[in-house]
Amino acid sequence: MFYYLHYCFLFIELIFSFMSEINLKKLSEELGLSISSVSKALHDSYEISTETKKRVLAMAEKLNYQPNPFARGLRKNKSNTIAVVIPEIANNFFSLVIDGIQLVAQQKEYHVLTYLTHEDYINEVSTINHLQCGRVDGVLISLCGETASVDHLINLQHTGVPIIFFDRIPETMECSTVTTDDYESSFKATEHLMLAGCKKIAFLCVSRFLSITQKRMLGYQAALQKYKIAFDPKLIIQCNNDNISNQAILKKLLSRKVRPDGIFASVEKLAISTYYVCNDLKIKIPQQLKIISFSNLRTASLLSPSLTTITQPAFEIGKESAELLFRMIKKKNLGGYMNKIVLQSSLIERNSTVK
Amino acid sequence: MFYYLHYCFLFIELIFSFMSEINLKKLSEELGLSISSVSKALHDSYEISTETKKRVLAMAEKLNYQPNPFARGLRKNKSNTIAVVIPEIANNFFSLVIDGIQLVAQQKEYHVLTYLTHEDYINEVSTINHLQCGRVDGVLISLCGETASVDHLINLQHTGVPIIFFDRIPETMECSTVTTDDYESSFKATEHLMLAGCKKIAFLCVSRFLSITQKRMLGYQAALQKYKIAFDPKLIIQCNNDNISNQAILKKLLSRKVRPDGIFASVEKLAISTYYVCNDLKIKIPQQLKIISFSNLRTASLLSPSLTTITQPAFEIGKESAELLFRMIKKKNLGGYMNKIVLQSSLIERNSTVK
DNA sequence: GTATTTTACGAAATCATTTTCGTCTATTTT
DNA sequence: AAAATAGACGAAAATGATTTCGTAAAATAC
Structure with a gap:
């Protein structure tokens, strides 16, 4: 009976030895030092002798x-954590950005911490x-397409949290x-289509209010103007986040009596x-x-056919954003001087725009 | 002069009102209650009157x-956080898994928290x-291809952290x-190639020691056996994580005197x-x-041509893994009963395997 | 030899929250 | 009317790490 009890206690001890997180207290008991000394030793404080430091480190x-990250975070008011807030992750652009950030x-x-x-x-x-x-x-963030007011972001900025916006x-x-x-790059893209012979270029976007949409549309319009082609609002196609409904929208577009001859x-x-719809409607790319x-x-x-692309340096965007953020964190820059980094995209010609 | 000073103080106060996180202390002062009462009110404790609760909530x-998540985490010894550890993020499979986990x-x-x-x-x-x-x-984890020993994972499990492995x-x-x-599904894939006329099917993998590699190779071998095709170790092609070097390896494979007629x-x-190398070597898929x-x-x-795929339910893998993990977290299941969930992949025939 | 400084360490406060244990008043029970 | 109890709240401990301050002993200065 007693033997069983003994084994039972042994077992419980075993469990506890598994479960027990070692903290400064345990460490200090083990070493015969005070908690504060151990802490200081671990931080390589001048107050601790070289010999003691060695013992503690060992x-x-x-x-x-x-x-314990929570104790430390509480005391130092620092989390050693950043948040990445993006619209979606199953997306080549954003997953590459995250790759850069993680690096x-x-x-x-x-x-x-990642949030979608x-x-x-x-x-x-x-x-x-939150x-x-x-x-x-x-915080590193790329706004969602619906973002109307930025009050929530201004509030966050006011609490002193550095924020970098990307894309x-x-x-x-x-x-x-x-x-x-x-x-x-949108100017170039549009120009590229026109040089390939396009006269009626449709501009596809997900949200009109997005900064990228606006800037890309302006580039598109400027290129049209350069080549004296009238801007047609009917060729601005507002899509959304649902592939099925987008295909319906595009099907409608490509079934118009006056069909566009170029898609941006x-x-x-x-x-x-668009590729799927073209397959469906038997529209030949790039001929038609x-x-x-x-x-x-x-x-x-x-x-x-192979797709002509404007490729953004997504990985570098992530890298630059993160580096900028860490500079702000280090400097505790509370919004005095704001940085604006602009990287270059590259236009890669392929067969979908061949003349 | 005094006026300036006054404004200066006002400004400093403004800054501080921005910066100051509101905590229980501030809240309790504002309400004329004790910290503990406020905390209890926020937790809907029976010790606090309905009226006071309303005031506090308001x-x-x-x-x-x-x-404060750190104070709470420290006190409750709970983080409300999970970790996802994956080999890479710029990968359609893993980004879909994360999508499911995040949901x-x-x-x-x-x-x-995501780690690569x-x-x-x-x-x-x-x-x-860490x-x-x-x-x-x-923790949700998909092992890296190099993982030799799992001691680090056993240690983690011993500290009482629930772990789910996926894929x-x-x-x-x-x-x-x-x-x-x-x-x-590997059996089916190999069978599919053989029914399409392949006799010499190369099996491409990234790491021989990975569970998925081994299981998929066994399915491949079993299918060969069924169709009385001798297993040839020279057709097991071990690649790695670098696309450039992989292309070199594949180029070598597809330049052999006796070239494989199928690739799995x-x-x-x-x-x-493989597609890139075939383009390069002018090998026609699926004819050659x-x-x-x-x-x-x-x-x-x-x-x-369109690629015949075995498509794993990546999003569902993420979803199921996360749900399983949360069940373990809730039950504080310390490894008594281990769950094994197996989902089904689907073979989608396309033109790269047409007879 | 005394005074001062340096060295090496410990005690205790602190961070924000949760939670246990009192405590006081008002109400109910006997 | 005295005793017991319920209701509503506060004081304080505890969580683990950091950091300020204090203090012995040893080393150095005068």
Whole structure:
């Protein structure tokens, strides 16, 4: 009977030895030092002798001591964490951006929280509001297509959290941004279509209010103007986030009596939908319709026909954004001087726009 | 002079009102209650009168009070956060999985930390070790291709952190997993190639030691056996994580005197590399070489030729994994009963395997 | 030899929250 | 009317790490 009890206790002890997180207290008991001394030793404080430091480091290593992030966060009012807020993740552009962000964050020993808004304004507001309590030291965000007011972001900025906007940025707010040369590359894209013979170029977009949509549309319009082609509002096609409904919209567009002879898709998914619709309607690309698109598709050159793209340096956008954010975090720059970084996209000609 | 000073103070106050996080103390002062009463009121404790609760709730709402996650985490020893550890993010499969995970996490009001191992074992170990300090309440992981020992994961499990493995799981460890019917679908894939006339089918993989590689190879071998085709080890092509070097490997393979007439790519990127190499070597798909691949490429049917795929239910894998994890977190299931969930992939025939 | 400084460490406050344990008043029970 | 109890709240401990301050002992200065 007693033996069983004994084993039982042994077992419980075993469980507890598994479960027990080693903290400064345990470490200090093990070393015969005070908690404060151990803490200081681990921080390489001048107050601790070299010998003691060695002992402490060795024991910490041996017991695999990891400081409790919550205790540390509470005390230092620092989370060592950043938030990334994006519309969607199953998207070549955004997943590449995250790749870049993660690279930098890992170097800086920072943790990355990811939030998806699914292009829903309510989600964005709620996410941002949940970030006002010191959970993160900084925020990287690309606005959702529905974003009307930026009050939630201004509030967050006012609480002292550094924010970097990338790609989809707010127009009415003083802030740091990382973008690409949307106007110029859209100008080039449109020009490219016209040089390939297009006269009626449709501009496909997801949300009119998005900064990228506006800038890309301006580039499109400027190019039209250069080639003395009248701007036709009917060729601005507003799509949304649902592929099925987008295909219906595009089907309608490509079944018009006066069908466009060129498509400029301001986001990748609309080009893909266009391809599907063309397959469906037996419209030949590029003979009957030329297509160019903003895209980070790795298979662009394997499509039938290969797709001419404007490719944004997505990975670099992530990298630059993160680096800028960490600079702001370090400097505790509370919005005095705002940075604006602009990277260059590249136009890659392929068969979908061949003359 | 005094006026200026006055304004200066006003300004400083403004700054502080911006910066100051509202906490229980401020809230309690505002309400003329004690900190503990406010805390209890916010938790709807029976000790607090209905009227007081209303007052507290109203004030908390008004001042947009958000409890400090670090204080709460420290006190309750709970993070309301999970970790997702994956080899890479710029990958259709993994980004879809994350999409599914995020969906569930958002419902449960959990935060999601993402870590990338870049198929590097050292990274994986270091990441997992950094998760031993209570930073997260649970871990979702897909092993990196290099993972040799799983000691780091066993250690983590021993500290009481629930872990779910998805897709790439360990073979030598008792654990909960979410996978797909890799053996069966690989069997079908190989059979599909043989029914299309292939006799020499190469099997492309990234890491031989990965669970998915092994299961998929077994399915491949079983199908060969069924059709009385001798297994040829020279047709097992071990690639890696670098597209350039993979293309070199594949170029060599497809330049052999006895060239394979079928390719079974166990991961998407190898199929894409194969397409590039075929373009380069002017090998016609499917006439000279048929290709099937595990893939979540949304443009598979737009490729030239369209790619026959085995498509894993990536989003559902993420969803199921997260749901399973949350069940374990709730039950504080310390590894008594391990769950094994297997979902079905689907073979989608397209032109790359047409007879 | 005394005074001062340096060295090396410990005690305790602090961060914001949760939670246990009192405590006081008002009400009910006996 | 005295005793017990319920209702509503506050004080304080506890969570784990950091940091300020205090203090012995040892080393140095005068």
